[in-house]
Amino acid sequence: MEKVVLLFLYMLVVVVPSAFADSSQKLEVQKELKKLNSPPVRSIKSPDGDIIDCVHVSHQLALDHPDLKNHKIQMKPNFHPEGHPFGESKVSSNSKPITHLWHQNGRCPQGTIPVRRTSKNDILRASSIQQFGKKKERSFPQPKPAKPLPDSGHEHAIAYVEGDKYYGAKATINVWKPKVQQSHEFSLSQMWILAGSFDKDLNSIEAGWQVSRELYGDNNTRLFTYWTTDAYKATGCYNLRCSGFIQINRDIALGASISPLSKYNSSQYYISILVWKDPKEGNWWMQFGSDHVMGYWPASLFSHLSDSASMIEWGGEVVNSESDGQHTTTQMGSGHFPEEGFGKASYFKNIQIVDGNNKLIDPQDLGTHSDKDSCYNVHTRSASDWGNYFYYGGPGRNPNCP
Numbered sequence: 161m162e163k164v165v166l167l168f169l170y171m172l173v174v175v176v177p178s179a180f181a182d183s184s185q186k187l188e189v190q191k192e193l194k195k196l197n198s199p200p201v202r203s204i205k206s207p208d209g210d211i212i213d214c215v216h217v218s219h220q221l222a223l224d225h226p227d228l229k230n231h232k233i234q235m236k237p238n239f240h241p242e243g244h245p246f247g248e249s250k251v252s253s254n255s256k257p258i259t260h261l262w263h264q265n266g267r268c269p270q271g272t273i274p275v276r277r278t279s280k281n282d283i284l285r286a287s288s289i290q291q292f293g294k295k296k297e298r299s300f301p302q303p304k305p306a307k308p309l310p311d312s313g314h315e316h317a318i319a320y321v322e323g324d325k326y327y328g329a330k331a332t333i334n335v336w337k338p339k340v341q342q343s344h345e346f347s348l349s350q351m352w353i354l355a356g357s358f359d360k361d362l363n364s365i366e367a368g369w370q371v372s373r374e375l376y377g378d379n380n381t382r383l384f385t386y387w388t389t390d391a392y393k394a395t396g397c398y399n400l401r402c403s404g405f406i407q408i409n410r411d412i413a414l415g416a417s418i419s420p421l422s423k424y425n426s427s428q429y430y431i432s433i434l435v436w437k438d439p440k441e442g443n444w445w446m447q448f449g450s451d452h453v454m455g456y457w458p459a460s461l462f463s464h465l466s467d468s469a470s471m472i473e474w475g476g477e478v479v480n481s482e483s484d485g486q487h488t489t490t491q492m493g494s495g496h497f498p499e500e501g502f503g504k505a506s507y508f509k510n511i512q513i514v515d516g517n518n519k520l521i522d523p524q525d526l527g528t529h530s531d532k533d534s535c536y537n538v539h540t541r542s543a544s545d546w547g548n549y550f551y552y553g554g555p556g557r558n559p560n561c562p
């Protein structure tokens with residue numbers, strides 16, 4: 161079947177030279193799709209239009225990575241940091257954990273993992289096939305840059321710790337659906353686990369939620385991960401869009417839509433994420449919620465992070481492309497400023513770090529940073545049942561942010 165299609169494309173090339181670019185691009189897209197989408201054991205159609213493929217755990221794309229040729233998949237972590245990761249004793253009645261939309265139509269069988277199927281359009285929306293699933297610009301939230309940074313258009317409002325060795329981080333993140341003005345802009349809320357130097361070889365592990373039409377073709381709020389070992393230059397990608405992250409969980413799909421979402425002055429929903437380093441194997445593990453161990457980034461992917469992280473950040477990021485000469489109206493968090501507080505502004509709560517004794521502890525000296533506080537801002541606080549927490553976000557364009 162495939163041969164016939166190939167032959168047909170060749171004939172087109174010979175007969176109509178101007179079709180060359182088109183058909184060779186088509187072939188490349190086909191090749192990429194074949195690489196990305198392993199044959200599934202079962203497929204589930206999600207109400208949001210996504211197709212979730214249940215792929216055998218040992219057939220996942222991660223294992224194509226040259227460093228992982230003979231990798232033996234670890235089906236559970238050797239170690240879990242001490243403490244009660246998400247043991248909030250008092251979950252307020254109107255603050256609920258979330259589920260995944262695709263669960264309405266089925267679950268993946270044992271021995272498989274759910275993979276959001278990459279469509280032709282997902283690839284065509286990227287600026288190039290090489291760029292698919294990667295970050296375009298190098299932009300990290302940098303609280304105290306060594307020299308002034310050029311304006312990348314990326315704006316952040318974050319809390320952070322630095323200056324120690326960190327072996328993990330966790331947070332409970334309020335989930336919203338911020339409005340995103342332009343198709344190439346995005347709005348996300350995440351944590352960053354960082355080591356190395358910002359301009360060269362930064363190693364980064366990232367996880368949270370995002371709204372990005374460029375990545376997913378819609379305005380849904382989606383669970384995501386990201387990793388890089390060279391400050392976004394050549395390595396790494398979102399979710400399972402390249403080899404690297406090894407998933408073992410069969411319930412949660414990276415890149416899937418989160419539902420339900422928080423509403424202003426009404427029901428509030430959150431996700432919880434814990435990332436920690438296995439002290440024995442060195443792998444960085446990720447857990448979603450209180451009982452979904454997602455999988456791990458093998459130690460061999462990283463340089464600096466193969467030892468420990470030197471900085472942890474939590475917060476929001478948007479792209480401001482000023483396409484109409486004014487600040488974007490793309491929202492961060494709920495689209496409301498921190499001052500408005502619970503039910504109105506978005507929050508991160510129970511933020512903790514994993515210390516040198518592999519214990520989950522409250523961070524000391526939590527710093528804050530916002531690039532343009534009249535557009536998006538951040539306020540840290542602490543309270544007995546919410547631990548260390550902060551409100552963050554904003555509406556973007558407003559009279560003080562023209």
Ligand SMILES: *[C@@H]1O[C@H](CO)[C@@H](O)[C@H](O)[C@H]1NC(C)=O
Pocket residue numbers: 339340341377378379
């Ligand atoms: C996403 O949101 C933008 C801006 O609010 C809107 O113009 C667009 O139609 C939406 N796209 C989809 C696919 O819902």
Ligand SMILES: *[C@@H]1O[C@H](CO)[C@@H](O)[C@H](O)[C@H]1NC(C)=O
Pocket residue numbers: 425
């Ligand atoms: C929020 O909800 C309460 C009770 O439902 C209502 O009295 C109040 O006016 C609302 N506030 C805003 C700003 O919408």
